[in-house]
Amino acid sequence: MSTESHSRSALADLYLPGETSLQRGHHERVLLAECPDVALAILRLPAQAGTAHQAIAEAVGVPLPKVPNTVGSRDGLTILWLSPDEWLLRADPAAGADWAARCETALADQNWFAVTDQSSAYSVLQLAGPQARDVLNAGCPLDLHPRALAPGQCAQTLFFKFSIVLRPLTAAGDAWEVLVRRSHADALVRMVLADDYFL
Structure with a gap:
């Protein structure tokens, strides 16, 4: 089985001129970044x-x-x-x-x-920054406090209407990885970017 993929990113329509992967926001609040090489x-x-x-x-x-x-x-x-x-x-x-x-x-x-x-079936995103958990809390029904979901754990859940796999990356709860089906990635990211944290 080969896991090498050269398919067009599901988020390519959101790229700014010259971008080869999506990155929005700021680390002082919350940064959303695509992980295209996973x-x-x-x-x-x-x-x-x-x-x-x-x-x-x-x-x-x-x-x-x-x-x-x-x-x-x-x-x-x-x-x-x-x-x-x-x-x-x-x-x-x-x-x-x-x-x-x-x-x-x-x-x-x-x-x-x-x-x-499954490399072309999912988009891999990371949310990082002191308000990353707040962004997720807006659409995820799980308790995302580190006492409930800590590094070394993962969860299959919903973010608004989208099925995701969620993984905390730090004990402080300020960095997360989100795996979402390719067909839902564009809509999910547009919903996130409409949040006040990114305006």
Whole structure:
């Protein structure tokens, strides 16, 4: 499976002249930034396939999280628990280009598994700044205080009417990653940018 993608960004219609990725706001309040170089894949594997779980951990250096809504990370690769038999793998360029192939090789003797490229299916955004949590609170029903959702955790939730995967990046609650389906990304970002924090 290849996770390399050269598709047009879902947010390209919002770019200013000369921009190659979206960035709006200011770090003193809240900054919204697109993360265009992130590769994504969904891993499906039986929850009880212990040897396969171990094989993945050895292949990529990150154990599959087993506790619901938790995250494991190392050397640019982050694995988010989505369900007992499903994980989202998120890779920065630092993770290298072969991490997905290593997963497939490690599972070659398994009867049931899937590693599916999702890099073009989602947009990855980051919100950062002292008012980042306020922006999310306006449309998310979850308690976003660090005592309820802290680094090392993730949540599948709604932001207004949009399904998202949300991950806090700091213990202070001032930096967040938002994964949203590509087809919803433009509308979600336009809604965020209409907030007073960005005017």
